[in-house]
Amino acid sequence: MRIDENDPRVTAYALGEMEETEREVFEAALANDPDAQGHIDEIRRTAALLTEDLQGEASPTLSDGQRAAVEAKLSEMTAATSSSPNVVTFHIPLLARRTWHLLASNAAATVLVLTAAAIPAFWSILRDEPPEIRTPSKIAESHRRDIVLPQNYPLLSPPGAGADRRNGVRPASEEEKRRLESLGYIGGSEAGGKIDETLGYQSGSFNTESYDRLDENPFLTVASNPLSTFSIDVDSASYSNVRRFLNEGRLPPKDAVRIEEMVNYFEYDYPQPEGDDPFAVMVDVATAPWAPSHRLARIGLKGREVPVAERPASNLVFLVDVSGSMEPPNKLPLLKRAMSLLVDNLTDRDRVAIVVYAGASGLVLPSTSCEAREEIHRALDRLEAGGSTNGGSGIKLAYDVASECFIDEGINRVILATDGDFNVGVTDQGELTRLIETEAKRGVFLSVLGFGMGNYKDSTLEKLADRGNGNYAYIDTISEARKVLLDQLSSRLITIAKDVKIQVEFNPLQVASYRLIGYENRALRAEDFNDDAKDAGEIGAGHTVTALYELIPPGVGPVAARGVDPLRYQTTAKTTGVAGSGELLTVRLRYKDPQAVTSRLIERQVRDEGVSFERADEDLRFAAAVAAFGMVLRESPHKGSATLEAAIRWARESVGTDRDGYRAGFIELVRVARTLTNS
Numbered sequence: 001m002r003i004d005e006n007d008p009r010v011t012a013y014a015l016g017e018m019e020e021t022e023r024e025v026f027e028a029a030l031a032n033d034p035d036a037q038g039h040i041d042e043i044r045r046t047a048a049l050l051t052e053d054l055q056g057e058a059s060p061t062l063s064d065g066q067r068a069a070v071e072a073k074l075s076e077m078t079a080a081t082s083s084s085p086n087v088v089t090f091h092i093p094l095l096a097r098r099t100w101h102l103l104a105s106n107a108a109a110t111v112l113v114l115t116a117a118a119i120p121a122f123w124s125i126l127r128d129e130p131p132e133i134r135t136p137s138k139i140a141e142s143h144r145r146d147i148v149l150p151q152n153y154p155l156l157s158p159p160g161a162g163a164d165r166r167n168g169v170r171p172a173s174e175e176e177k178r179r180l181e182s183l184g185y186i187g188g189s190e191a192g193g194k195i196d197e198t199l200g201y202q203s204g205s206f207n208t209e210s211y212d213r214l215d216e217n218p219f220l221t222v223a224s225n226p227l228s229t230f231s232i233d234v235d236s237a238s239y240s241n242v243r244r245f246l247n248e249g250r251l252p253p254k255d256a257v258r259i260e261e262m263v264n265y266f267e268y269d270y271p272q273p274e275g276d277d278p279f280a281v282m283v284d285v286a287t288a289p290w291a292p293s294h295r296l297a298r299i300g301l302k303g304r305e306v307p308v309a310e311r312p313a314s315n316l317v318f319l320v321d322v323s324g325s326m327e328p329p330n331k332l333p334l335l336k337r338a339m340s341l342l343v344d345n346l347t348d349r350d351r352v353a354i355v356v357y358a359g360a361s362g363l364v365l366p367s368t369s370c371e372a373r374e375e376i377h378r379a380l381d382r383l384e385a386g387g388s389t390n391g392g393s394g395i396k397l398a399y400d401v402a403s404e405c406f407i408d409e410g411i412n413r414v415i416l417a418t419d420g421d422f423n424v425g426v427t428d429q430g431e432l433t434r435l436i437e438t439e440a441k442r443g444v445f446l447s448v449l450g451f452g453m454g455n456y457k458d459s460t461l462e463k464l465a466d467r468g469n470g471n472y473a474y475i476d477t478i479s480e481a482r483k484v485l486l487d488q489l490s491s492r493l494i495t496i497a498k499d500v501k502i503q504v505e506f507n508p509l510q511v512a513s514y515r516l517i518g519y520e521n522r523a524l525r526a527e528d529f530n531d532d533a534k535d536a537g538e539i540g541a542g543h544t545v546t547a548l549y550e551l552i553p554p555g556v557g558p559v560a561a562r563g564v565d566p567l568r569y570q571t572t573a574k575t576t577g578v579a580g581s582g583e584l585l586t587v588r589l590r591y592k593d594p595q596a597v598t599s600r601l602i603e604r605q606v607r608d609e610g611v612s613f614e615r616a617d618e619d620l621r622f623a624a625a626v627a628a629f630g631m632v633l634r635e636s637p638h639k640g641s642a643t644l645e646a647a648i649r650w651a652r653e654s655v656g657t658d659r660d661g662y663r664a665g666f667i668e669l670v671r672v673a674r675t676l677t678n679s
Contacts, residue, residue, distance in 0.1 A: 003029055003036040010036065014043040035478060041344075042337060046381065211255035212459040214520050216636055219513040219552065222506045224564050228514065229503045229529050231522040231536035232301065232545050234491075235465065236484075237450055237458070237474035239265035242633065244453065244476040246672045252633060256458065259630035260518030260547065266626065266662060268544050268619040270302035278496040279303045279539055283587055283606045286616035288550050289624055289650060290631075290640035295551040295608060298620045299504075299587055303496050306541035311490060314350040314411040315367065319398040320383060321418035323358040327385035330476070331452040335417050336380050338449070338481035342415075343377060345486050346370045353401045354379050357394025358386060367405040392432055399435070402444045411493050414439075416464065417449040420457030429460065433467040437535070440469040443595075445538075447492060449484070450474040462521075469498055469538050487660070491540035497591040499536040499599065502547065503529040505586045509579045510608065513552040515638060517627050529590060532599050539591075546623055550638070551584075584608040621654035622663060629670055644674040 003010065012018045013026055030036055220228075238261035245252035273280040280302045288294040318339055326332040343352060347370065354365040354376070365379040398414045406412050436446055446468025448461045458474075465472035471492060473484045484492065501524060506514055516523075528534040539545060583605050590599040613621065628642035628650065648670050655663045 010040060011043060014040040015047060042340070209253075209454065209456045210459050211253055212462075212521070214255045214258065216634065216638065217516045217518075217520055217523075219515045219550075219638075221513050222508045222511050226508065227503055227505055227526045227529075228516055228549070229501065229524040229526050230516065230519045230547075231524055232500045232502060232539060232547075233260050233519060233522050233537055234264060234539060234543050234545055235261050235462065235472040236265040237462070237472045238262055240476050240480050241450070241456075241458065241474040243669055244474070246669055246676065247476075248453075249676065251673070251676055254634045257630050257633045258518060258520075259627050259634075260522070262630050263518065263546050263548065263623050263626045264544070266622065266666070268300060268546060268623065269656075270300045270544055270619075272302060273304050277600075277602060278591070278593070281587065281589060281602055281604055283585075283604060284611070284617060284620060285551075285584065285606065285608045286611045286620055287613040288640070289613045289621075289646070290628055290642035291550070292613075293553075293556050294640075295553065296613070296620070296624060297549040297551055297585065297606070298623060299502065299547045299549075300619075301500075301539065301543075301545040301589075303491065303539045303541055303543040306490050306494050306496070308347070308490070311347070311494060312410045313407050314346065314413070314493060315402060315405045315407045316346075316350065316411070316493075317353045317355060317367075317398045317402045317405075317414045318380075319394055319414055319416045319418075320354060320356050320364075321358070321394075321416075321421075322356045322383055322385050323421065324386055325419055325421050325455050326452070328452060331419055332383065332385045334475065334478065334481070335449070335451050336383060337478055338475055338485060339380055339415075339417065340377055341478075341481055342485040342489070343370065343373060343380070345489055346373075351405060351407075352376050353405065354383075355394060355398045355401060356383060357397070361394040361397045363397065363401065367401065395432060395435065399439045399444060403439075403442070406443070412444045413447055413470070413493060414444060414468075415447045415449065416461075417451065418461070419452040419455060420450060420461040421455045429463060433463060436464055436468040440467070445495065446470040448472045466537075467535070469495065471538070471540065483660075483662075488542075491543040494541040495538045495594050496541050498538045498594055499532070499534070500539050500545075500589065500591040501529050501534075501536045503588045503590075504549065505588070506551075507579050507583050507585060508554075508575060510553070510582075510584045511551050512554040512556065515550045517548040517550060518630070519547065529588070532592070532597065548623060548627055582607055618654040618656050621650055622656070625651035625654065626666065629666075629673070633673065644670050644677065648674070 009018065009022070009026055013023060013030075018026060030040075235258075238256065238258040241256055242252045242262065245256070270282055271280045282300045282302075283297065285295055285297045288296040320332075320335065320339070322332065326335070346352070350370045351367045352365070352370060353363070353367040356362055356364050364383070365376060368375055370376065395414070395416070398416075402412055402414055440446065446465060447470040448465040448468075450456065450458065450461050450472070451474075462472050473480075473492075475481050475484060503526070504514075522537070524534065524536070585606050587604045587606060589602040591602075592599050613624070625647045628639065629644070629647040630636075631639035631642055632644055632647065648667055651663065651667050651670065655667070658664055
């Protein structure tokens with residue numbers, strides 16, 4: 001049974017007001033509802049924050065202007081709560097007996113419903129000063145690490161003259177407004193949006209999401225292209241982003257559908273590594289369900305698991321976008337809840353710093369031990385959206401902080417959380433990616449968490465994560481945050497192998513043509529495989545990576561006859577004696593240990609045992625269903641007989657154990673897509 005977050009018992013339980021007999025029943029239901037547990041934790045943290053801030057404060061008298069402002073804000077927020085996904089219910093008398101009772105004549109009977117992000121808005125009305133951002137001087141000496149930074153990276157403190165009430169970030173300048181207008185962010189009724197004088201961003205419905213063009217891999221003849229080389233990819237952002245579109249009742253843009261990320265969103269039961277290699281490699285082959293005359297080869301990697309007790313100490317820097325575009329509930333409010341989950345899952349050996357960026361960048365929290373976990377939570381709770389975005393400056397500051405607190409043989413990582421809208425300041429992607437590549441070589445990696453919609457910059461975020469030896473996820477719900485930041489924490493933080501490349505050599509006597517499904521933006525040249533200077537993907541502890549090839553046997557279909565004209569100056573290469581061995585293909589992998597500069601080689605030969613799709617491993621069948629779903633969404637010319645109905649059937653027959661329900665969720669998602677396509 002799920003507990004409704006608006007149920008008054010949630011607040012009563014969180015604040016200790018529930019009778020003991022009722023509490024026992026409620027706790028039994030709560031044990032099976034992690035969403036409600038997270039909601040209760042959020043209420044308690046907010047209650048503690050308010051209690052601390054109100055301690056010893058005398059009850060003021062509201063002026064007529066303040067009372068009118070409070071009543072107006074209450075009316076506005078009461079209307080908004082019905083559509084807000086982040087609703088928190090507070091009993092006024094318990095939370096604030098000194099100040100909030102002024103809001104109503106009968107405080108003991110009043111229940112105030114607020115969005116979590118709106119509390120500071122009331123606070124700024126009731127006090128002469130905005131909420132304080134906790135500075136390093138207020139953190140216990142035993143838990144803090146002071147950092148000497150360049151003067152152009154100020155520590156954020158309560159705003160002064162000339163700044164607005166949000167993190168000390170100034171409003172958009174006239175020059176910035178003109179630039180935004182030239183980009184279509186404003187324009188009165190024609191553009192459907194306007195610049196908010198305080199926030200400096202468009203408050204209308206103008207959509208500026210961007211995705212890089214993605215041209216699907218074609219079939220290639222083995223005679224002309226015997227080698228297929230690519231970098232692994234452990235990103236999963238595409239799947240959750242596609243889910244966001246479908247749950248909004250819209251089909252995603254074709255370029256938002258990256259099939260390898262959709263397949264790799266799910267975990268598969270691959271064998272654990274043995275010996276010295278940090279990951280295991282397996283390959284199997286079956287019939288391609290959408291083209292029964294073709295074969296489907298699956299390459300699976302499984303990273304070595306690292307128990308929490310053996311996880312190295314972490315030096316993490318949260319780089320948080322607090323620009324105006326981050327104000328909606330599915331952006332900064334969701335981001336704060338997600339990062340709080342991560343903090344709760346860290347150990348006392350780990351350290352966290354928080355850097356924010358908007359019109360200016362600043363250090364909100366210096367590197368702080370997770371023994372002082374509540375200090376980190378308070379710093380997150382105080383973050384608010386406002387101002388325009390200077391992502392480049394924020395990234396530079398975050399790397400400065402990470403470098404100053406570097407842990408030898410530990411985890412050193414910047415975690416960028418943003419909608420990717422780098423619209424002011426240093427925006428040159430070349431400069432940013434070079435900075436990120438340089439820091440990655442020094443041992444500070446970058447992970448990227450994407451949030452929100454409307455101005456989401458998928459293409460930018462994917463590039464940054466790739467260059468930073470990190471991973472990229474899109475968080476659309478608090479459940480996705482738990483998956484990424486709790487269930488997959490070790491794989492997100494611990495890199496067990498870097499620059500992992502795969503090269504497949506096909507036997508021309510067994511394969512006429514082949515196509516790599518997905519990985520279009522991970523393709524490498526054949527000679528890159530042996531080039532240790534060539535950057536490639538990373539694999540984390542416990543990560544699984546899957547790649548699918550569609551193979552056309554000799555003599556099957558017109559595609560197999562396609563090739564290039566005969567060469568004038570060379571003769572076609574002859575097959576070797578091994579080609580007659582019956583081997584289908586050879587898989588080679590190169591990887592480096594996290595601190596190494598020289599790669600190691602793994603090699604596997606594969607035969608096709610003629611397994612049908614129906615008798616294939618259920619993980620292969622489920623991965624094929626996900627790939628078929630992606631091809632249908634992309635309207636791929638290679639989808640063959642694949643339909644959404646077929647993808648549902650294949651997935652339903654291969655769900656398996658599905659401990660966390662992600663595969664069942666996939667089936668429901670395909671059903672949603674089917675209603676949108678009427679197919």
